[in-house]
Amino acid sequence: MFSFQKKLYISVFNFKM
Numbered sequence: 001m002f003s004f005q006k007k008l009y010i011s012v013f014n015f016k017m
Helices: 002-016
Strands: none
Touching: none
């Protein structure tokens, strides 16, 4: 679960950038 959340967070961060 944590991994999924972390991956999602990174994805959003990359998308924002």
